Amino acid sequence: MVVKTNQGNPVTKAVFSFCSWLFLDLMLNYPLKEDGIVMHEEFRKKIVQMVYDSRDGHIPSAFSIIDMVAILYEDFLKFNANDPQWEGRDYFFLSKGHGCLGLYVVLNKHGFISDEELKGFCTSGGILGEHPDSTLVAGVEACTGSLGHGLPIAVGMALGLKIRTKSNNVYVLIGDGECHEGTIWEAAHVARNLQLGNLCVIVDWNKSGAQLMPMDDLPAKWEAFGWNTIVIDGHSKQEIMAALGQAKTSKTDRPMAIIANTVKGKGVAMLEGHGRWHHRIPTEEELHQIMEALS
Amino acid sequence: MANSVRKQFAQTMLEVGQQDPHLVVLLGDISHFALQPFAQACPGRFYNVGICEPTIVGMAAGLAKAGFHVVVHTIAPFLIERSFEQIKLDFCYQKLGGNLITVGSAFDYGNLGCTHHCYNDAALIKTLPGAQCVYPSSAVEFDVLFRQTYNNDQLTVFRLPAYEHECRFDRQTIQFGRGIKVSEGENMTIVVTGPQLKNTLDAREALADMGWDVEIIYIHTLIPLDVKLIRESVKKTRQVLTLEEHVFSGGLGADVLNAVKDIANVQVSSLCIPNEFIRDYGSYQDHCQRLGLSKEGIIQRVKNEFKLFHRQNT
Numbered sequence: 001m002v003v004k005t006n007q008g009n010p011v012t013k014a015v016f017s018f019c020s021w022l023f024l025d026l027m028l029n030y031p032l033k034e035d036g037i038v039m040h041e042e043f044r045k046k047i048v049q050m051v052y053d054s055r056d057g058h059i060p061s062a063f064s065i066i067d068m069v070a071i072l073y074e075d076f077l078k079f080n081a082n083d084p085q086w087e088g089r090d091y092f093f094l095s096k097g098h099g100c101l102g103l104y105v106v107l108n109k110h111g112f113i114s115d116e117e118l119k120g121f122c123t124s125g126g127i128l129g130e131h132p133d134s135t136l137v138a139g140v141e142a143c144t145g146s147l148g149h150g151l152p153i154a155v156g157m158a159l160g161l162k163i164r165t166k167s168n169n170v171y172v173l174i175g176d177g178e179c180h181e182g183t184i185w186e187a188a189h190v191a192r193n194l195q196l197g198n199l200c201v202i203v204d205w206n207k208s209g210a211q212l213m214p215m216d217d218l219p220a221k222w223e224a225f226g227w228n229t230i231v232i233d234g235h236s237k238q239e240i241m242a243a244l245g246q247a248k249t250s251k252t253d254r255p256m257a258i259i260a261n262t263v264k265g266k267g268v269a270m271l272e273g274h275g276r277w278h279h280r281i282p283t284e285e286e287l288h289q290i291m292e293a294l295s
Numbered sequence: 296m297a298n299s300v301r302k303q304f305a306q307t308m309l310e311v312g313q314q315d316p317h318l319v320v321l322l323g324d325i326s327h328f329a330l331q332p333f334a335q336a337c338p339g340r341f342y343n344v345g346i347c348e349p350t351i352v353g354m355a356a357g358l359a360k361a362g363f364h365v366v367v368h369t370i371a372p373f374l375i376e377r378s379f380e381q382i383k384l385d386f387c388y389q390k391l392g393g394n395l396i397t398v399g400s401a402f403d404y405g406n407l408g409c410t411h412h413c414y415n416d417a418a419l420i421k422t423l424p425g426a427q428c429v430y431p432s433s434a435v436e437f438d439v440l441f442r443q444t445y446n447n448d449q450l451t452v453f454r455l456p457a458y459e460h461e462c463r464f465d466r467q468t469i470q471f472g473r474g475i476k477v478s479e480g481e482n483m484t485i486v487v488t489g490p491q492l493k494n495t496l497d498a499r500e501a502l503a504d505m506g507w508d509v510e511i512i513y514i515h516t517l518i519p520l521d522v523k524l525i526r527e528s529v530k531k532t533r534q535v536l537t538l539e540e541h542v543f544s545g546g547l548g549a550d551v552l553n554a555v556k557d558i559a560n561v562q563v564s565s566l567c568i569p570n571e572f573i574r575d576y577g578s579y580q581d582h583c584q585r586l587g588l589s590k591e592g593i594i595q596r597v598k599n600e601f602k603l604f605h606r607q608n609t
Binding site: 134135141142143146148149151152153154155156157158159160161163164182183186187189190193194 | 319339340342344345347349350351352353354355356357358359360361362363380381384385388389390
């Protein structure tokens with residue numbers, strides 16, 4: 001994990017001290033796989049099955065975020081599936097809406113979405129489409145899909161919580177391609193100026209954006225906008241936990257950007273990288289191959 | 296009279312903001328000084344965010360989701376046209392309430408050219424289910440209509456004109472969604488919105504000398520439109536002229552035409568901004584004169600397109 005920071009004050013030292021403790025704790029409690037990568041195989045299998053059954057969906061985009069989304073819900077977010085609008089909850093905005101399969105399976109695990117609703121993915125009468133819809137799905141905080149919308153909404157939410165002096169945290173997951181959108185940088189500028197220390201952006205840096213705009217130094221950009229910026233491996237449980245831990249306990253007035261190095265399609269070799277699998281539906285033979293790779 | 300509606304906007308924010316702790320105002324670098332009384336009276340609820348309109352609208356949706364009644368205020372083309380997708384998705388589709396308060400609609404910023412003109416704003420908003428649009432062209436209208444709607448969980452656009460129509464309405468006559476019958480008449484209906492009410496009243500006097508008995512229906516709420524009041528009048532006069540500082544498509548003219556299409560033997564005409572870019576410079580008044588949005592223009596249109604007759608002859 002590479003940490004870049006704009007701070008050098010006692011608060012920073014305290015945060016780093018906490019992170020060091022957290023890192024050690026994680027080493028003891030979360031045994032690594034041999035390659036150091038945490039794999040949420042069951043989530044990934046569900047995602048593939050949903051795409052295969054519905055004949056629609058973005059598998060690689062979901063695979064690049066699933067580890068971060070899973071850990072965020074498992075260990076950091078405050079929520080109540082029985083009362084999705086609970087005012088004490090933390091807020092998670094999936095600004096990169098086309099990664100929604102990664103959110104759906106996690107919401108399913110935590111009781112927001114039923115198995116039956118999951119099976120209705122992209123079917124008439126179902127509530128789950130290829131982009132998340134907050135008017136239909138409990139636990140989804142915003143309708144996203146048109147890139148560049150989730151972060152400004154989250155900035156407004158973070159500002160609202162600040163006005164009310166509430167301690168809820170606001171997390172937003174955006175894509176690196178989404179960082180081509182002007183509203184991302186408008187919102188980044190505004191959030192820093194409004195001193196929204198309760199806001200954490202996770203950038204899914206799977207290098208999609210670099211295919212079109214190769215000058216892709218996202219950490220330098222977020223740092224230049226005045227955000228506390230951390231670069232992590234977005235498939236490493238330890239690094240995800242440490243970064244989210246820092247975001248949660250941060251007492252500064254700077255928002256935090258976690259730039260997560262990820263791999264599109266992570267977890268199944270044939271899906272990884274850029275190209276035809278972005279929106280491809282597996283054949284029956286490919287389905288078996290993918291499921292076997294995940295077993 | 297110039298700018299009194301905008302001054303009332305600042306005063307209403309101050310008064311409502313002191314009563315309602317959920318009112319938050321976001322500016323796109325306009326009216327900053329005018330709103331300082333609100334800023335000082337309501338600390339922590341006033342933000343001159345910057346020059347980033349789509350983000351301000353998205354932020355406003357987030358604040359609405361957090362339980363606030365949000366006002367976003369800046370220049371019409373940047374708030375309605377540039378930020379249209381945010382209005383559509385972040386507010387209307389998600390069923391969040393908010394208030395978009397514009398200045399500089401139509402050609403109010405006459406000398407600033409196409410970048411600062413906006414004469415299709417109501418048409419755009421009309422395509423969004425659940426959205427509301429009002430055009431309060433006197434100070435009291437803004438004050439009453441804002442208080443009636445700002446917290447009704449709908450997206451409402453307030454189109455503030457640069458000039459008032461100078462007609463005085465009692466507060467109790469102003470009701471969101473209801474037109475106002477300004478004058479009774481027998482053989483001609485003029486349905487008018489915005490500051491053009493002033494020219495309409497002036498034209499009515501001149502037309503009366505020529506034998507026309509004009510009924511004036513004033514519309515401050517463009518969406519939803521008071522179709523009932525308009526139909527009642529047109530059923531009586533069978534002749535209707537619409538008048539607006541907006542293009543025909545999606546404007547008051549198109550809506551009135553649609554509203555009366557099943558009434559037999561009705562003559563309809565629209566005096567509005569033509570569907571082409573305005574490439575001239577000049578003051579607001581210069582643009583009005585050139586486009587026929589004037590007392591003389593109204594008289595000419597009535598004489599050219601309508602027949603003078605008395606109701607008992609129909």
